[in-house]
Amino acid sequence: MYLTFDDGPNRGTENLLRILHKRNVCATAFLVGKHVYGSKKQQQDLELLRKDQLIELANHSFTHAHNRYTDFYKNPAAVVHDFDTAKDSLRLYDRIARTPGRNIWRLNNITVTDLKSSKDAADQLKQAGYKVVGWDLEWKPNNTMALKGKHEEMLKKVDSIFFNDLEKTSRHLVFLTHDQYLTDSDSVNELDLFIEKLQKSNRFVFRKISEYPKINEVLN
Numbered sequence: 001m002y003l004t005f006d007d008g009p010n011r012g013t014e015n016l017l018r019i020l021h022k023r024n025v026c027a028t029a030f031l032v033g034k035h036v037y038g039s040k041k042q043q044q045d046l047e048l049l050r051k052d053q054l055i056e057l058a059n060h061s062f063t064h065a066h067n068r069y070t071d072f073y074k075n076p077a078a079v080v081h082d083f084d085t086a087k088d089s090l091r092l093y094d095r096i097a098r099t100p101g102r103n104i105w106r107l108n109n110i111t112v113t114d115l116k117s118s119k120d121a122a123d124q125l126k127q128a129g130y131k132v133v134g135w136d137l138e139w140k141p142n143n144t145m146a147l148k149g150k151h152e153e154m155l156k157k158v159d160s161i162f163f164n165d166l167e168k169t170s171r172h173l174v175f176l177t178h179d180q181y182l183t184d185s186d187s188v189n190e191l192d193l194f195i196e197k198l199q200k201s202n203r204f205v206f207r208k209i210s211e212y213p214k215i216n217e218v219l220n
């Protein structure tokens, strides 16, 4: 189980760290470069993430496409440049990346593009040496940007993915949610219970994304 959290540093980052430490599980934070420069608090949260042994940092672009995804992916060179900017700015040198607004995979053995119009940009990221990791399961927000639904439903979805062999690599599940959904006590509690029940089932080990199979092999 690879717990991943996108768009940090953000509201909710500190709550996320509190849950991870309570449960003593590791996770990966896919950071947005510009968020680090959004406020003093976000800069401080980056330093909290950076020094935390349970956390691995990865690249989720500098601008997050300004949330205009269609335009962003039309210009593959600019996409690579945006990831390079985040890499240099945040010192994310292992080149593990996740595309904003798109569930794209470009690893040695896995090529997935959710929207075909992003294909060229994804291929160029791979050519530039990025290992692009999407996700198998997302815990989405409700209309108040809190976690939608209960942990029991998410646990059922985890089971369903394995039962139906829907994970990209057999027996490895990449889980995604966002720091910014962890600002209210219900969401914090639900994520905590989700992790606790995964742990108590004794069926899972938690790993950082750099330990995903074959991710560190040289790309073809």
Ligand SMILES: [Zn+2]
Residues within 6 Å of the ligand: 006, 007, 060, 064, 100, 101
């Ligand atoms: Zn994002």
